[in-house]
Amino acid sequence: MRIALIITELNPGGAERCLTELAIGLTESGDDVRVYSIGSRPDPQKCILIDRLAKHRVPIEYGGADSTFQVFKAQRSLRKSLHSFHPALAQTFLYHANVVGTWAARAAGVAVRVGGIRVAEARPLRCRLERFAVKQMQQIVCVSEDVRRFAASQLAADQGRLSVIPNAVDTTRFSTTAPANWRDHGWPEDSIVTLFVGRMHAQKGLETIRQQIDRLAPAGSNRRVLLIGEGPLENEMDAWIRSVGADRIQRLGWTTDVAPFIKASRLLLLPSHYEGMPNVVMEAMASGRPVVCSSVEGTRELLAHAPDGQCFDPGDSGAMANAVERFLNDRNLSEQIGFQNQTRMRNDFAIPTMIDRYRSLYRSLTGEGAIRSVSG
The missing domain is CATH 3.40.50.2000 (Glycogen Phosphorylase B;)
Structure with missing residues (x-):
């Protein structure tokens, strides 16, 4: 045909x-x-x-x-x-x-x-x-x-x-890739990183990350936030990042392969106001990582097997920070939910x-x- x-x-x-x-x-x-x-x-x-x-x-x-x-x-x-x-x-x-x-x-x-x-x-x-x-x-x-x-x-x-x-999603590639080394980005190797991947755009709810940065990456802790993406808000976000400090949060522009960064992170964060079925959530799940996403189009279906603790109401930055802290505080929980996510991707996507x-x-x-x- x-x-x-x-x-x-x-x-x-x-x-x-x-x-x-x-x-x-x-x-x-x-x-x-x-x-x-x-x-x-x-x-x-x-x-x-x-x-x-x-x-x-x-x-x-x-x-x-x-x-x-x-x-x-x-x-x-x-x-x-x-x-x-x-x-x-x-x-x-x-x-x-x-x-x-x-x-x-x-x-x-x-x-x-x-x-x-x-x-x-x-x-x-x-x-x-x-x-x-x-x-x-x-x-x-x-x-x-x-x-x-x-x-x-x-x-x-x-x-x-x-x-x-x-x-x-290519479940094999995301599950077997080697993790990035945080030292290459000026952070200690044992950094616990919350990762955002997406456009620097109002759709993505970046304001919630700004509101909760002191909980996501407290000053003096080993917790960091990495943003990967480009878009109309990148200059505004970069100015804010400079005010917070590169020891706590950084932004990378477009990259050919996000898989190593997902693998090296504790979880993926995506606080969007609307979506369809975000590929980056699927990629994080295939990597065996937990995700914290706003409960919008597509994410509810992807996380139907384990929505508790991974979904929050759009715009509710406090609930978002609570969910993130839960995974940052408990590595075993992160691995357990990540395994469930990975199984879901292999079986259905x-x-x-x-x-x-x-x-x-x-x-x-x-x-x-x-x-x-x-x-x-």
Whole structure:
């Protein structure tokens, strides 16, 4: 089957990693897959997913649309590419790809158009535009039950056209990676670190970390906080970090591999105000680490096996600090919950399982019927 996978951009991220693994899995099973990025090729240091796709001989095309003013040009270019490739099905990922990619696929005569909703972001204008795209989709894949409910209520999607296929994670890689050495970052080797990985953006609830820094990393203790990520708030966060001191908290920019940092940390902290199904939580769970997350879309489902002590109400920084301190104070508890998390990932969120679910959906939508499972 010819399949077009369309995404906003290919900078490393949760949706982008999902697309990469899906494209590779489908290609290895005999499908003819092409990847289309509406944006430009990422900077060279951020091409790890592109290199992985190239290694598996998955073709990629770039629309070069890095601003709103270039969207219509990218849509025309994508329409021509899709018309030439003539896929049986086009799957879009993320908001901009859902809007631009769906209309381009429709104009190119692609019979089956599948959307991908990956975050429950209830911005009125954004939802209004995405509703128009949803009407042109035969099916919409949501990454969690919470996102499915969001799509039904906020995007007016018919329940019968909504499917839930969670993200997946490479459990072997995250469970076997070697931990980072804190000495390389100016901290004692025995530092007990709370790790945050994500965008420096208001969505991520960074204000709660600022409010509770004296409990997360008390002055004079061996407890530290490491932030990894970039974004619009990075300058503001860096100024605050300087006022607190690098002996207590640091920020790293984008890094090619967060696995060693997760492995070296006591726990992952993600106090987001909204999500879809955060990959970094899955990666921490696969690493055998406990997590402390706000109880938002996706996290409730990931942590359904052990929500007590790992979830707190969004914005409640006191409850967040209580949960973090519980793991900082008790290493045995951290290891026990981390093992439960790792088992959950291995059993329910393996990459072959995710690929099988997509392939089964695609076959049912195109009428090609069942085909051999990639995990079987």
